[in-house]
Amino acid sequence: MLLRRHRGPARLWVAVAVAALVTGAILLWSSSCIGLLGTYRVQDSVVNELWRTADSDGWRASSAPRTYWPPPPNESESNGYLRVRCNGGLTQQRSAICNAVVVARIMNATLVLPELDTNSFWDDESGFVDIYDVRHFIKTLKYDIRIVMSIPNITAQGKTKKLRAYKIDPPRDAPVTWYRTTALEKIRKYGAIYLTPFSHRLAEEIDDPELQRLRCRVNYHALRFKANIMKTSSDIANKLRSEGHFMSIHLRFELDMLAYAGCFDIFTPKEQEILIKYRKEHFPEKTFVYRERRLIGKCPLTPEEVGLILRAMGFDNTTKIYLASGKIFGGKRFMKPFKAMFPRLENHSLVGTGKPEENTRGLAGSAVDYMVCLLSDIFIPTYDGPSNFANNLMGHRLYYGFQTTITPNRKTLAPIFMDREEGHVSGFEKRVRQVMFNTQFGAPHKRIHPESFYTNSWPECFCQTKARNHADDCPPDNVNDVLESQFQNKRKIYRSGS
Ligand SMILES: *[C@@H]1O[C@H](CO)[C@@H](O)[C@H](O)[C@H]1NC(C)=O
Ligand SMILES: *[C@@H]1O[C@H](CO)[C@@H](O)[C@H](O)[C@H]1NC(C)=O
Ligand SMILES: *[C@@H]1O[C@H](CO)[C@@H](O)[C@H](O)[C@H]1NC(C)=O
Ligand SMILES: *[C@@H]1O[C@H](CO)[C@@H](O)[C@H](O)[C@H]1NC(C)=O
Numbered sequence: 001m002l003l004r005r006h007r008g009p010a011r012l013w014v015a016v017a018v019a020a021l022v023t024g025a026i027l028l029w030s031s032s033c034i035g036l037l038g039t040y041r042v043q044d045s046v047v048n049e050l051w052r053t054a055d056s057d058g059w060r061a062s063s064a065p066r067t068y069w070p071p072p073p074n075e076s077e078s079n080g081y082l083r084v085r086c087n088g089g090l091t092q093q094r095s096a097i098c099n100a101v102v103v104a105r106i107m108n109a110t111l112v113l114p115e116l117d118t119n120s121f122w123d124d125e126s127g128f129v130d131i132y133d134v135r136h137f138i139k140t141l142k143y144d145i146r147i148v149m150s151i152p153n154i155t156a157q158g159k160t161k162k163l164r165a166y167k168i169d170p171p172r173d174a175p176v177t178w179y180r181t182t183a184l185e186k187i188r189k190y191g192a193i194y195l196t197p198f199s200h201r202l203a204e205e206i207d208d209p210e211l212q213r214l215r216c217r218v219n220y221h222a223l224r225f226k227a228n229i230m231k232t233s234s235d236i237a238n239k240l241r242s243e244g245h246f247m248s249i250h251l252r253f254e255l256d257m258l259a260y261a262g263c264f265d266i267f268t269p270k271e272q273e274i275l276i277k278y279r280k281e282h283f284p285e286k287t288f289v290y291r292e293r294r295l296i297g298k299c300p301l302t303p304e305e306v307g308l309i310l311r312a313m314g315f316d317n318t319t320k321i322y323l324a325s326g327k328i329f330g331g332k333r334f335m336k337p338f339k340a341m342f343p344r345l346e347n348h349s350l351v352g353t354g355k356p357e358e359n360t361r362g363l364a365g366s367a368v369d370y371m372v373c374l375l376s377d378i379f380i381p382t383y384d385g386p387s388n389f390a391n392n393l394m395g396h397r398l399y400y401g402f403q404t405t406i407t408p409n410r411k412t413l414a415p416i417f418m419d420r421e422e423g424h425v426s427g428f429e430k431r432v433r434q435v436m437f438n439t440q441f442g443a444p445h446k447r448i449h450p451e452s453f454y455t456n457s458w459p460e461c462f463c464q465t466k467a468r469n470h471a472d473d474c475p476p477d478n479v480n481d482v483l484e485s486q487f488q489n490k491r492k493i494y495r496s497g498s
């Protein structure tokens with residue numbers, strides 16, 4: 001069964017996406033729609049098909065409410081102030097922000113602009129206001145929650161001071177009920193709570209599609225990077241696209257990842273020493289057998305393996321590739337074989353005019369990588385384990401029209417690579433192709449545990465024209481007007497009431 005892919009509108013759609021993302025004209029309530037259902041059959045022209053987005057079968061992204069969605073509480077109705085400190089890298093913090101908005105909605109709380117942990121990973125000071133467009137964030141979520149820039153002052157005994165928030169370390173993946181009971185009781189008692197740390201502190205599976213859609217509204221509409229980050233990203237994407245399509249690869253071949261994965265044997269004794277030391281300092285002790293780690297798919301792909309996969313799939317040396325990555329561990333030695341196969345390699349130093357360091361380091365640097373990967377025609381994560389960056393991007397690309405994502409199955413590929421290393425080269429490419437073309441390329445599919453909601457928000461955040469299932473019906477075109485009028489009416493009631 002060979003699937004059909006969209007020919008004409010794909011490039012146009014990407015242009016629209018760039019324009020929308022950069023100018024801010026994001027289509028919140030109805031997003032363009034391209035989808036695909038089916039499997040691939042191995043054949044040469046398939047590679048050309050991969051550059052395109054696919055037929056939608058009537059599905060399109062949509063995260064507007066589909067049932068009655070009352071306006072958020074006003075200042076006096078609010079149960080209190082919610083402060084959160086998001087920790088981890090850029091995308092882990094991004095999911096935490098989405099969770100914070102949902103929690104504020106669940107608790108009828110007023111959200112204080114989330115605090116980003118700036119020095120946990122990267123040596124930099126950026127906070128929310130340095131990375132995201134705050135006005136856009138508040139405006140986009142006005143029908144959902146009330147947001148303030150900082151916790152208010154209170155006056156007690158003639159003195160003005162900041163309202164103190166009661167500190168709580170919420171349980172990991174806390175259920176909605178925890179917020180409706182324990183947290184609610186505290187926020188009512190103290191007027192404000194401070195949830196810290198706040199990463200993975202709300203269950204991903206919530207049995208309420210409206211709350212899941214709110215997550216998508218935050219992740220895919222309200223969270224927009226600041227103008228300078230968007231500009232750098234679109235400059236890079238435009239430059240790469242000037243000669244045709246390009247793919248992006250998230251090459252997670254970095255010290256922390258490799259130390260975590262415990263795949264040491266391919267490194268020199270000196271490098272192994274560094275990895276083992278890092279491992280000791282950051283992760284629980286464990287003995288690793290390289291061969292076993294590899295066979296269960298725990299070893300990140302080496303740059304050379306990524307190159308071999310792409311070549312086997314039929315990509316040639318004219319392929320333009322954007323590399324999103326930190327420092328490649330082992331450096332040139334590992335990059336050399338990859339570069340020999342795919343010389344047209346770029347990274348975010350591509351637009352280095354002015355002050356490149358400003359937008360290419362720390363959280364802002366990750367943000368640029370994130371955007372360029374989002375805008376690329378094909379995205380390839382090389383490690384989808386605890387990599388929030390790759391996981392969130394996969395979900396984001398799905399939302400932006402089921403764009404092609406190639407996810408190599410490391411476990412299935414491992415024995416094929418091992419055979420090759422032992423000298424059994426015949427049939428290598430054919431075997432790789434068989435594995436690779438038997439995977440999803442960004443098609444809508446049911447989320448199966450442990451797949452994350454942030455990786456796959458289908459079907460909650462998608463709707464289908466001529467839906468077979470009523471719950472998948474697209475919301476009416478005037479959903480925005482309805483929300484606006486509810487919002488205005490509520491304001492009128494206060495005004496006439498006061
Ligand atoms: C939040 O407000 C809504 C009304 O808008 C109400 O139905 C709900 O019970 C409130 N929830 C909490 C936790 O206060
Ligand atoms: C709170 O009071 C301090 C001075 O005590 C002032 O600098 C600050 O702007 C006030 N914050 C708010 C949100 O009003
Ligand atoms: C790409 O490969 C072809 C042979 O398939 C070779 O002739 C050409 O020089 C290569 N180009 C680059 C830039 O390496
Ligand atoms: C990015 O590309 C430039 C130029 O090709 C290169 O010098 C630099 O090492 C690359 N940076 C990374 C992190 O790969």
Ligand SMILES: *[C@@H]1O[C@H](CO)[C@@H](O)[C@H](O)[C@H]1NC(C)=O
Pocket residue numbers: 074075076077494497498
């Ligand atoms: C908030 O709404 C209530 C009615 O639900 C109203 O009585 C009150 O005056 C409003 N407060 C503000 C500050 O608008």
